[in-house]
């Protein structure tokens with residue numbers, strides 16, 4: 001059941017570990033297919049995880065395939081699927097994101113690529129890991145966005161598919177690094193509303209982020 005999605009979850013975990021966004025057993029990934037979700041088990045070393053270790057649950061969280069107990073953040077993942085148009089969810093304790101989650105109330109939109117995350121990134125108020133309170137807090141912070149920081153905890157991102165969710169996670173960590181470095185020098189400038197709208201208009205006009213055949217001379 002969900003063999004492709006279980007392989008996608010395992011491959012995403014290995015990629016995130018290689019990017020140093022997840023360390024040891026901390027972090028979790030899920031991919032949805034219809035009313036089933038392939039999700040990392042609790043306690044697995046993410047750099048070494050294999051598809052057969054990935055659990056499959058229904059949208060109520062009941063285990064329908066796999067031998068291992070799903071991640072303790074199961075409610076958080078399922079909540080994202082219930083509330084948002086998501087095909088995959090990634091939660092990490094990535095170093096830059098986690099550091100900034102300890103001091104910021106929001107990550108300002110300092111770079112236009114952050115518009116892929118929804119612009120300004122909210123920091124969800126702290127609650128104990130694995131609780132409904134944490135899930136509720138984080139779901140609220142994802143409103144109108146594809147990523148959020150989680151106060152004194154880490155980061156979450158989602159996307160239409162697993163590749164997009166992973167890219168959003170990598171992009172968020174990069175943006176946190178940019179902000180962190182800039183803030184060492186002076187208060188970073190923030191893109192205003194007009195500048196953000198101009199980026200959206202230019203991106204649509206130029207189909208930014210897609211390859212295009214060169215115009216013949």
Ligand SMILES: [Zn+2]
Nearest residue numbers: 027129153154
């Ligand atoms: Zn966590």
